[in-house]
Amino acid sequence: xxxxxxxxxxxxxxxxxxxxxxxxxxxxxxxxxxxxxxxxxxxxxxxxxxxxxxxxxxxxxxxxxxxxxxxxxxxxxxxxxxxxxxxxxxxxxxxxxxxxxxxxxxxxxxxxxxxxxxxxxxxxxxxxxxxxxxxxxxxxxxxxxxxxxxxxxxxxxxxxxxxxxxxxxxxxx
Amino acid sequence: xxxxxxxxxxxxxxxxxxxxxxxxxxxxxxxxxxxxxxxxxxxxxxxxxxxxxxxxxxxxxxxxxxxxxxxxxxxxxxxxxxxxxxxxxxxxxxxxxxxxxxxxxxxxxxxxxxxxxxxxxxxxxxxxxxxxxxxxxxxxxxxxxxxxxxxxxxxxxxxxxxxxxxxxxxxxxxxxxxxxxxxxxxxxxxxxxxxxxxxxxxxxxxxxxxxxxxxxxxxxxxxxxxxxxxxxxxxxxxx
Numbered sequence: 254x255x256x257x258x259x260x261x262x263x264x265x266x267x268x269x270x271x272x273x274x275x276x277x278x279x280x281x282x283x284x285x286x287x288x289x290x291x292x293x294x295x296x297x298x299x300x301x302x303x304x305x306x307x308x309x310x311x312x313x314x315x316x317x318x319x320x321x322x323x324x325x326x327x328x329x330x331x332x333x334x335x336x337x338x339x340x341x342x343x344x345x346x347x348x349x350x351x352x353x354x355x356x357x358x359x360x361x362x363x364x365x366x367x368x369x370x371x372x373x374x375x376x377x378x379x380x381x382x383x384x385x386x387x388x389x390x391x392x393x394x395x396x397x398x399x400x401x402x403x404x405x406x407x408x409x410x411x412x413x414x415x416x417x418x419x420x421x422x423x424x425x426x
Numbered sequence: 427x428x429x430x431x432x433x434x435x436x437x438x439x440x441x442x443x444x445x446x447x448x449x450x451x452x453x454x455x456x457x458x459x460x461x462x463x464x465x466x467x468x469x470x471x472x473x474x475x476x477x478x479x480x481x482x483x484x485x486x487x488x489x490x491x492x493x494x495x496x497x498x499x500x501x502x503x504x505x506x507x508x509x510x511x512x513x514x515x516x517x518x519x520x521x522x523x524x525x526x527x528x529x530x531x532x533x534x535x536x537x538x539x540x541x542x543x544x545x546x547x548x549x550x551x552x553x554x555x556x557x558x559x560x561x562x563x564x565x566x567x568x569x570x571x572x573x574x575x576x577x578x579x580x581x582x583x584x585x586x587x588x589x590x591x592x593x594x595x596x597x598x599x600x601x602x603x604x605x606x607x608x609x610x611x612x613x614x615x616x617x618x619x620x621x622x623x624x625x626x627x628x629x630x631x632x633x634x635x636x637x638x639x640x641x642x643x644x645x646x647x648x649x650x651x652x653x654x655x656x657x658x659x660x661x662x663x664x665x
Contacts, residue, residue: 262464273451282441294459299573301463322568348443366440373624384434385441407626416428
């Protein structure tokens with residue numbers, strides 16, 4: 254193997270060591286378990302093709318941006334989106350049901366998850382990037398390609414719509 | 427009202443069950459991905475346009491002349507792919523004017539291109555990629571999907587930018603109206619308002635024009651940031 258190729262391989266290995274779990278967690282919150290492996294492969298394939306652009310190592314947030322786009326790709330089409338959302342809910346429910354000692358606290362959390370599945374995908378994306386992935390408005394803006402101010406406004410509206418949906422579900426149950 | 431921090435805490439708790447027992451970087455899953463990526467030649471996946479010629483001929487025979495797209499075979503060919511995959515079916519086109527991803531919409535509507543994930547007779551999100559100067563249009567919602575085929579994204583607005591948001595709304599609305607031979611005014615207006623709100627384009631408005639024709643179509647006046655719902659005659663059946 255030539256030196257540049259070996260160096261590229263080492264940098265990809267480093268990216269795996271540093272970010273693989275983050276990428277898989279990011280994808281797992283958005284995709285059913287059986288889709289995560291292929292999606293993660295797509296993310297690191299893109300990473301490998303672009304790795305020369307990042308001589309100091311692949312930034313975590315850049316990889317999450319790729320993962321965001323790969324997950325978005327999986328949600329293309331209404332029927333496919335509904336199927337993925339239903340499967341994700343089913344898998345989450347299956348895990349949660351095993352945890353009997355958390356039953357008391359689960360109701361409110363379940364309502365929030367249900368509401369997250371029912372709001373628009375664009376609202377859910379923003380809320381997930383902020384609340385689950387811990388990204389700042391500026392970092393979210395870089396990933397979805399918009400300004401920090403736009404993220405702040407859209408995220409505020411998205412959270413409000415989520416609160417409304419949580420209340421509606423809570424009142425109806 | 428619940429504060430942002432409280433809401434976020436509940437959201438994290440809601441998704442936590444999904445991320446238990448994740449594989450680590452040394453797991454068999456990660457090793458398999460490494461193997462897939464690092465095997466020789468995978469960095470330069472061959473883009474195999476094996477169906478281009480056949481597809482062009484079939485289209486020609488099937489009446490592609492009615493599209494007015496194959497009059498000059500010397501023009502650069504645009505390729506419409508059925509999937510984001512090197513072995514996808516391909517419809518080749520020789521367009522008049524600058525090729526754009528919208529060129530491929532008729533191929534989806536007519537069933538020349540199909541994909542199990544796309545409802546027959548509908549158009550998926552389309553993204554333009556570039557392969558040696560030739561436009562390659564794939565069913566994807568984001569330009570980075572081009573990299574999966576070892577292609578470069580065609581120059582397009584950055585996803586999520588106001589320009590991209592507007593283009594997305596226009597595309598969604600066009601697809602919405604294409605579902606009907608005679609789109610209903612109220613339905614198109616409501617859909618336009620919904621899409622604009624969802625895209626955060628709060629400075630855009632929707633205006634309805636009166637007229638004798640019964641069906642709704644959409645025009646866009648970018649100067650005044652207005653989507654104008656205009657009356658048109660019904661589309662001929664199958665047209």
